[in-house]
Amino acid sequence: MTNYKELLSKINTFVFDxxxxxxxxxxFLMNSGEPLRTANVKDGYALQLANKKGYRILIISxxxxxxxxxxxxxxxxxxVYLGVEDKIKVYHEYLEKHGLKSENVLYMGDDIPDxxxxxxxxxxxxxxxxxxxxxxxxxxxxxxxxGNGCVRDVIEQVLxxxxxxxxxxxxxx
Numbered sequence: 001m002t003n004y005k006e007l008l009s010k011i012n013t014f015v016f017d018x019x020x021x022x023x024x025x026x027x028f029l030m031n032s033g034e035p036l037r038t039a040n041v042k043d044g045y046a047l048q049l050a051n052k053k054g055y056r057i058l059i060i061s062x063x064x065x066x067x068x069x070x071x072x073x074x075x076x077x078x079x080v081y082l083g084v085e086d087k088i089k090v091y092h093e094y095l096e097k098h099g100l101k102s103e104n105v106l107y108m109g110d111d112i113p114d115x116x117x118x119x120x121x122x123x124x125x126x127x128x129x130x131x132x133x134x135x136x137x138x139x140x141x142x143x144x145x146x147g148n149g150c151v152r153d154v155i156e157q158v159l160x161x162x163x164x165x166x167x168x169x170x171x172x173x
Contacts (some may be wrong), residue, residue, distance in 0.1 A: 004139040007123045008161040011107045015091065015117065016151060017062035018068060018082075020110035021127060024061060024147035027063075039071055043151035048075050050155050053164050058094055062113060088116040097133060108154055110134060110146055113163045125154050 011042075016022065023037045051057055057077050061068070064082035072080045081090050095102065103122040107114070110130040118124035118137050126138045129145040142150035160164040 004123060005157070005161060007139065007157045008106070008169050010104050010122055011106045011125050011158045011162075013056040013057040013058065013100055014155060015060060015094075015105055017087075017109040017111075017114050018059060019063045020130070021148040022147065022151060024129075024145065025044045034067075036064060036114075037065070037067060038147060040147055040149055041153070042149045043073070043097070044075055045173070046152040046155035047077060049170060050159065051076055053159070053170055055158075056098065056100070058091075060084050060117075062087075073172075074161060087113055088120070091117050091120070106154060108142075108151065126150075 002057075007043045019027065020045060022039060027037055041094070047057060056079065056082070058079040059072060059077065059079065060081045066084060073076070075144055079094065084090050102120050105121040106123040106125060107117050107121040108125045109118055110127050112131060112133060114134060115137065118126075118134065118151045123140065124138050124143060125140045126147040127142050127144060127150040130138070130141070135141055137145070140154070144150040144153050156165060
């Protein structure tokens with residue numbers, strides 16, 4: 001089997017699940033019913049940097065809340081699909097719309113709804129605390145758990161392999 005780091009040189013698109021990847025999977029429910037999630041600023045830094053460098057970033061999540069939408073607006077991430085029931089369908093439509101190939105996509109997911117996409121992408125990754133079935137098919141399991149910098153981990157690795165990590169634009173938001 002190919003070392004996953006060799007595959008990182010082909011990546012031009014990042015696709016992420018939300019709950020369990022950007023968060024630790026714990027959701028507090030407000031009296032209004034609105035879910036309250038935490039976010040890791042290091043993940044946010046890496047996302048905005050990858051976006052600035054021209055990588056495509058796609059979020060596909062079954063979850064939905066105004067706070068999720070607002071966070072991605074602040075980070076200038078435009079391709080955000082929330083409340084998705086059929087992730088693989090949205091993923092394939094996105095690839096077709098943008099003329100992308102699966103071999104150029106890195107996906108990070110943590111649970112069974114991510115399984116089909118992970119089997120289809122060039123590099124399948126997951127947080128340290130992902131479901132066992134997901135870990136079994138991942139090319140890479142981050143040393144970080146969901147909500148604790150696993151997104152930063154994979155973005156940083158791709159940018160380093162491609163020589164785009166500590167360039168001039170890395171020092172500004």
